[in-house]
Amino acid sequence: EVQLVESGGGLVQPGGSLRLSCAASGFTFSSYWMHWVRQAPGKGLVWVSRINSDGSSTNYADSVKGRFTISRDNAKNTVNLQMNSLRAEDTAVYYCARGYDTSGYTAFDIWGQGTMVTVSS
Amino acid sequence: SSELTQDPAVSVALGQTVRITCQGDSLRHYYVSWYRQKPGQAPILVIYGQNNRPSGIPDRFSGSSSGNTASLTITGAQAEDEADYYCNSRDISGDHVLFGGGTKLTVL
Numbered sequence: 001e002v003q004l005v006e007s008g009g010g011l012v013q014p015g016g017s018l019r020l021s022c023a024a025s026g027f028t029f030s031s032y033w034m035h036w037v038r039q040a041p042g043k044g045l046v047w048v049s050r051i052n053s054d055g056s057s058t059n060y061a062d063s064v065k066g067r068f069t070i071s072r073d074n075a076k077n078t079v080n081l082q083m084n085s086l087r088a089e090d091t092a093v094y095y096c097a098r099g100y101d102t103s104g105y106t107a108f109d110i111w112g113q114g115t116m117v118t119v120s121s
Numbered sequence: 122s123s124e125l126t127q128d129p130a131v132s133v134a135l136g137q138t139v140r141i142t143c144q145g146d147s148l149r150h151y152y153v154s155w156y157r158q159k160p161g162q163a164p165i166l167v168i169y170g171q172n173n174r175p176s177g178i179p180d181r182f183s184g185s186s187s188g189n190t191a192s193l194t195i196t197g198a199q200a201e202d203e204a205d206y207y208c209n210s211r212d213i214s215g216d217h218v219l220f221g222g223g224t225k226l227t228v229l
Contacts, residue, residue, distance in 0.1 A: 035218065045156070045164065045207050047218035059216045095163060105152035106211050106218050107169035114163055 002026035002110055004096045009115030012086055016119070020081040022096030022112055030054070030074040033099035035108060036081050038092035038117075046092075050099060050106075051079065064090075086119045093117075123147070123212045125221035132227040133198045141193045141224045143208030151215075153191035155184060156207045158223075164207060168193060195226075203228040 008020040022034070036048040049060045049070040058070050069082040079096060094117055098110035125145040133139035143153055152171055156164035166175050168184035181196045191210075195202055208221040 037220075044205075044223040045158075045209075045220040047209070047220060050218065061217065100169065102170070105154060105170050106209070107154040107166055108156070108164070108209070109166050109169070109175060111163040111165070 004098065004110055004112035006094065006096050006112040006115040009094065009117045011118045011120065013121050014087060014119055016086050017082070017084045018086065018117060020083065020094055020096075020115060020117070022079045022081075024077045024079070024098070027098070027110075029077040033101045033106075034070075034072060034079040035097045035099045035106075036070065036079075037095045037097055037108070037111075038090075039095070039114075040089075040092040043092075048094070049081065050101075083117070086117075088119050091117060091119050123217070123219065125153075125208055125210060125219045127206075127208060127221035127224045129222070130225045130227070132229055133195070134229050135200060136197055138194065138196045139198050139226065141195075141206050141226065143191045143193075143210075143221045144189055145210065145219065145221075146189055147210050147213050147219060148186060148189050148191050150213060151210045153184070153186065153208045153210045155182075155193045156209070157202075158205045158207065167206075198226075198228050200228050202226060 005023045035050040051070045067085045072079040093114040095114045096112040097108035100107040155168040158164040172184040206224045
């Protein structure tokens with residue numbers, strides 16, 4: 001079964017750090033771009049970051065650039081999101097998603113169940 | 122522009138046809154994909170690329186595009202189609218991904 005399972009969410013104080021992980025199974029992980037997408041409570045989906053299949057290229061939303069770092073380990077079929085200098089506005093469910101990336105579009109065909117991050121004192 | 126704009130809410134009578142739209146400058150350069158999200162659940166992909174449906178998505182879902190506007194059409198809406206629908210594309214640079222604000226579909 002093709003599956004993504006996130007972990008690492010929780011409650012953290014403003015200015016703190018958290019590391020999210022996403023474990024992939026059921027497909028050739030090293031062939032796909034991987035993305036993180038977040039959704040604040042009651043709000044819409046917001047793209048956070050992406051990493052290419054071999055980990056050599058990354059991109060970030062302006063709102064997290066310089067604070068978040070995406071990485072992957074193709075030997076362990078995992079993608080990670082290191083989140084530093086967290087702010088209240090980073091509070092959201094964070095989804096890991098498999099990207100179907102072509103020259104003409106990016107589609108997210110597999111999603112994890114999400115992990116909740118709450119930034120609060 | 123680096124935004125995708127969707128109507129916040131749309132309603133449709135059971136069995137009728139509804140169109141959900143997504144507007145943005147980047148849609149002149151990239152195809153849009155569409156997602157359905159029900160409360161408490163992760164989104165699922167319903168349309169991608171030039172009107173492609175993933176396995177398991179009913180053929181009542183279809184996509185189209187013209188200029189800076191893309192549309193998701195549900196022909197013969199069912200009660201289970203009531204959900205939030207999101208569009209996504211890449212921005213004009215190609216290095217970032219955009220989502221629309223979402224459309225809440227109510228099936229009457």
